[in-house]
Amino acid sequence: MNKKIIIAIDGFSSTGKSTIAKQLAKKLNYIYVDTGAMYRAVTLFAMQKNYINHQFFNKEALINDLSSVELSFKFNAELGFAEMYLNGINVEKEIRSLAVSKLVSKIAEVSEVRKKLVASQQEMGRDKGIVMDGRDIGTVVFPEAELKLFMTASADKRATRRYKELLDRGDDVSFNDILFNVQERDRIDSTRKDSPLIKADDAIEIDNSDMGLNEQFERILSLVDKKINE
Template sequence: MIKKITIAIDGFSSTGKSTIAKLIAKKYNYIYVDTGAMYRAVTLFAKQNNFVGKDFLEKDKLISKLKNVSLSFKFNEELGFAEMFLNDKNIEREIRSLEVSQLVSKVATISEVRKKLVAEQQNMGENSGIVMDGRDIGTVVFPNAELKLFMTASADKRATRRYKELIDRGDNVSFKDILFNVEERDRIDSTRKDSPLLKAEDAIEIDNSDMGIKEQFERICTLIDRKLQEN
């Protein structure tokens, strides 16, 4: 039986972590978990209940209602990846909006939210054979992961990618707003007290500012194959 490993992918927003993770999961037949989608789902729940907005955060109210938040991933055969469900409702499109993007880092600073989601993420990865991307996977969720990657790119390049993605799907957004959001999320994610975005000491950094998906994928597959041979 071929041994499977845990692959932890951390990094800044809009570095293509999810895209690469999905490709890896498909090639190696691993489970893929988009932890960012989980934080976005809780953010959408908070927004729907008026617990969070641009200028406010009703932290205690959100914490008191976390027991009412049920998250699950359901595989979509047509798309080839699992979509995020909140209380049995598909919210994949809603959580990718700029509005949710502008609020998610604020919600992600809440320790009780992180505790709930980290516990769920660790349960998902009990048997290895998993690719998980996020902000604290290699440092908090799976500190013993066999392979840890840290994705980075310039803020301008990341904002350009995110802008194109949203425009292509028909959203009315401005590049200036996207760039501000990218830089603000970097600041909040890197400075929060609970599980800040950090590169794990044993993580391999991949700066994809000037790297295409194919080149990244091939480089990462080489790293995975090497790890599988070691194990």
Template sequence: MGKITIAIDGYSSTGKSTIAKQLAKALDYVYIDTGAMYRAVTLYALQNKFIAEHSNDTDAIVESLSKINLEFAYNDRLGYSEMYLNGVNVEKEIRTLEVSKYVSRIAEIKEVREMLVGMQREMGEAKGVVMDGRDIGTVVFPNAELKVFMTASPEKRAYRRYKELLEKGEEVTYEEILKNVALRDRIDSSREFSPLRKADGAITFDNSDMGLQEQFERLHNYAKRVIESKNKKGTP
């Protein structure tokens, strides 16, 4: 049976990665978390003090890109791939609020996006891929057979993120999470290179009032219909 490319874009904290992992597992596809790639570059910039509260040393970040090696390694116990930065598992470190505060600023840098988009296209060449991010359906795979644009109210997204971070033991407040969500929305939607927007032909998927199971079932059904249609047409 022929496979397709599934591109999932949308706002921060809409649960893109969670639903993408579930879809990939159900379809026996490869899952690629592009957000983890931008987060890993952000972590590298923080570790090397290239980024601070009110400034970026963009030149230093760009000059260091050749020193950044990103890899996904599948974890059998967890059932998904984890991000490695220069040979070190950084899956936990890249999910912190500290990284979240700066990742949109790093993602604005043209050279960072060009490097990561090139990597992402290579990863998805063989199809049978579920990839999530901000510009997957618009830039990375504009010809993806299934494109989804996920959204939810800022308040719902902030609350979900707040609970997630509390469960991980981080000391955060709902107010600072909501502020971060609003800031990331503004930066992601207004940046010069690859701004966040709904791709042509994408399905708008507002999950403000949906549980995880309902989200999965709806998107899984969408995917199965697209795959069946592709195979009926005999598309290679």
């Protein structure tokens, strides 16, 4: 029987981390955890409570109310992956909005939020056999992960993918807004004091600017097979 490993996928926003993570989890029969969804859910909570909008952020109020945030993933057999639930309510669609995207990096800067979510993520990976994607999985959450990937692509390519995704979903968005959001999230994620987005020393960089999904999957699967059989 093949050994189970932890696969940590980090990288910039809209580089397809979730897509490849879901593919790998399905192929390997591993648990998939979208940590970005967890930060998005906390962002949605803060928005619902009027702790944050595009003009202000009452950080202390959010910190004091974090005990009211209950996050869980529930597997949807029809979709083939687990969806995000906030306090018992499915928020998968709401957390993917541009409104949440514009504020999530600010929420992710809060050390108390990161501490709460990292502890939860580490518990999820205790028995291995997990694929987790985010910004600090290979550096903070699972520095001992057997396979670490760092996903990157040009800002323009990422914005184009995100734009198409939101249009296909029926959202009314502009490409320039999406591009600005991608660039701004890169800046905030890479410069925050607590767990900034950096490539782990032992991570393998995957630039998928000009790579098709099948080519990417096959390349990464070969890396996984190599690690599992070491």
